[in-house]
Amino acid sequence: MSKKIIGVLEGDFIGPEIMQEAVKILKKAAALYNHAVEIVPLEASGTAYDRYGCHLPPSTLALAGQCHALLKGPFGGPPEELHHPKWSGVEQGAILPLRKHFRLYANLRETKVWEPLMHLSPVKERIVRNVDVLIVRELTSGIYFGEKKERMLNNERVFADTEAYSESEIRRIAIKAFELASKRKRKVTLVAKSNVLKSSVLWREVVNQVAASYPGIENDYMHVDHAAMQLIMNPRQFDVILTSNLFGDILSDEASVLQGSIGLFPSASLGDSAFGLYEPIHGSAPSIAGRNIANPISAILCIALMFNHTFHCVTEAARIERAVRRTLESGFRTRDIFTGEDDPRLLLGTSEMGDRIAGMLDRGD
Numbered sequence: 001m002s003k004k005i006i007g008v009l010e011g012d013f014i015g016p017e018i019m020q021e022a023v024k025i026l027k028k029a030a031a032l033y034n035h036a037v038e039i040v041p042l043e044a045s046g047t048a049y050d051r052y053g054c055h056l057p058p059s060t061l062a063l064a065g066q067c068h069a070l071l072k073g074p075f076g077g078p079p080e081e082l083h084h085p086k087w088s089g090v091e092q093g094a095i096l097p098l099r100k101h102f103r104l105y106a107n108l109r110e111t112k113v114w115e116p117l118m119h120l121s122p123v124k125e126r127i128v129r130n131v132d133v134l135i136v137r138e139l140t141s142g143i144y145f146g147e148k149k150e151r152m153l154n155n156e157r158v159f160a161d162t163e164a165y166s167e168s169e170i171r172r173i174a175i176k177a178f179e180l181a182s183k184r185k186r187k188v189t190l191v192a193k194s195n196v197l198k199s200s201v202l203w204r205e206v207v208n209q210v211a212a213s214y215p216g217i218e219n220d221y222m223h224v225d226h227a228a229m230q231l232i233m234n235p236r237q238f239d240v241i242l243t244s245n246l247f248g249d250i251l252s253d254e255a256s257v258l259q260g261s262i263g264l265f266p267s268a269s270l271g272d273s274a275f276g277l278y279e280p281i282h283g284s285a286p287s288i289a290g291r292n293i294a295n296p297i298s299a300i301l302c303i304a305l306m307f308n309h310t311f312h313c314v315t316e317a318a319r320i321e322r323a324v325r326r327t328l329e330s331g332f333r334t335r336d337i338f339t340g341e342d343d344p345r346l347l348l349g350t351s352e353m354g355d356r357i358a359g360m361l362d363r364g365d
């Protein structure tokens, strides 16, 4: 691939602040390894609504389709403003269609505990040390996309969402999970609710069929309520967790707690080609926006994932991860990962943290 074309959707509230730092790292890493990069700004969510009255204009989708990868900031408004015209429907009108349009059915959310931040975890160090769990979340089906109904029953409104999965939807994400596990600790745990949900019974059947083609990979099953507990009590037992859209959403926020801040977690959304959408797992954090205090590491690590999964540049990806680790080892902190024991002179704003990591990138090995 000659020039790498990356579409950037800045997002709302802290979105532009952290995306700016991610782009800084992207440009720096590209320059270090002589990659030609073109950044294409794409309008979506709040800014698109102000200009076009919709959250995902067709022109954005068309331009996005010409990119090799998309870097996305969080979309959305304050959760308490559910019916605000600018924010209501961002999720259904922009986030979900973006994932569906590009058939990005595999969402990878990895929880690693960074050694210098171990003390931040509300869970004991002996439990979180060396945790490395990859949640493989199905992203384009399930209850997010199933039929929605509204009706009146006994004089009151009843709203319904449907959890529906086809065999092929389960099979393709299961194959992704087993392939990923084959390069890790070779274990896949399916998390579902087959004691209650019919769709979960299908997940178990199809995953067992897929598992038969991967004899070298351990395959087990856990009900989601039990898994939520085990993720905190004994997270090291997991390697790859394979799960549905909604369960993966919930479990990935829960897993981020093991590390102490959600501001550290990137994600990759992939389909059958190298094209990928890279975004933090967290939201737009309206209450801390505009103050240069958000943690940009989630967004910066999206660049490492992009180099890995879309461009297959593992050296560049490793170098970015190393720069983040060294910055944390040197004691630099944003407010979400700062405690009374840290040196107040090393407390950085969003853009200063980006600068530090960019500086560490220069150090190479």
Ligand SMILES: NC(=O)c1ccc[n+]([C@@H]2O[C@H](COP(=O)([O-])OP(=O)(O)OC[C@H]3O[C@@H](n4cnc5c(N)ncnc54)[C@H](O)[C@@H]3O)[C@@H](O)[C@H]2O)c1
Binding pocket: 014, 018, 073, 074, 075, 076, 077, 078, 079, 091, 095, 262, 263, 264, 279, 280, 281, 282, 283, 284, 285, 286, 287, 288, 293, 294, 295, 296, 298, 336
């Ligand atoms: N993929 C996405 O675009 C995406 C993901 C999640 C939530 N959202 C949207 O974001 C909006 C806000 O959601 P929410 O309040 O439920 O969750 P949130 O993730 O925005 O915030 C949860 C908590 O984490 C903190 N936080 C989040 N990111 C941080 C960072 N980088 N640095 C420091 N602290 C950080 C926030 O300050 C808050 O205390 C909603 O509209 C929601 O739908 C979008």
Ligand SMILES: CC(C)[C@H](C(=O)O)[C@@H](O)C(=O)O
Binding pocket: 076, 091, 095, 096, 249, 281, 282
């Ligand atoms: C905002 C919402 C639609 C989204 C999801 O549920 O997928 C978010 O929570 C996430 O984790 O990316």
Ligand SMILES: [Mg+2]
Binding pocket: 249, 250, 253, 281
């Ligand atoms: Mg979520």
